[in-house]
Amino acid sequence: MDTTTEGAAAPPTNRRRRRKGVAVRFGLAGLALLGIGAAATSANWTNDAWFNASSSSASVLLDGSAASATGPWSAADTDATGITFAGTTFSLLVPGQTRTATYWVKNSSSTCLNVPAPTITKAEPLAGVGANDASVTLSTSAIGNMAAGAVQAVTVTVTTPTTWSTTHQNQTSATALKIAYTGTTVAASTSTGACA
Structure with a gap:
């Protein structure tokens, strides 16, 4: 009976460990993706160059x-x-x-x-x-x-x-x-x- 009891108790513990492992892996993958996105957006610095010109029209006389x-x-x-x-x-x-x-x-x-x-x-x-x-x-x-x-x-x-x-x-x-x-x-x- 001891063997049967030990065999019946083992599956719930393994399932919990597997679930925790999968959750941890998904969490780490999400953090990695978030880190890649943050690194990509923070590297895009911008600056502008503006050009202006004066203009006039002629007088006719x-x-x-x-x-x-x-x-x-x-x-x-x-x-x-x-x-x-x-x-x-x-x-x-x-x-x-x-x-x-x-x-x-x-x-x-x-x-x-x-x-x-x-x-x-x-x-x-x-x-x-x-x-x-x-x-x-x-x-x-x-x-x-x-x-x-x-x-x-x-x-x-x-x-x-x-x-x-x-x-x-x-x-x-x-x-x-x-x-x-x-x-x-x-x-x-x-x-x-x-x-x-």
Whole structure:
């Protein structure tokens, strides 16, 4: 009987030992995994590098003067504010006559401008319904690329034909001649504004 009693008591002790051993092994495995995760996250240090840049946009201003290469300058960017030549420059014209006047165009912008040939509009007495209109020519037609601050002198010449029609007699107009320039921005080759 002693042998039977000893044999019956042995299984519960072995089971308890096996259960404790398995629990300890699972616990150690969990701690090992936790340690690996902690080591992995604690090794990821970070730092940043930020970049900033300043930026600005250009100003666009095409000025004109009928006085001199140093001004005074006027924006004159509408028909109503156009620059007027001295009153006698193109007054009292007769057939076969030539008159000239010089004006200056300035790029007062902070960037390059391309200035093509201007639009020239004539009215009486320089042009009318009759033939033989007066001719208008410019010493410089298309100015082209102008650097910021550049000034271009232009001489305008008005010539009446020797056979000028009598329909142009006794005509007066404050806007007999209009010369209109348009400057368009062009990319500068450098940030200093030098023209490409």
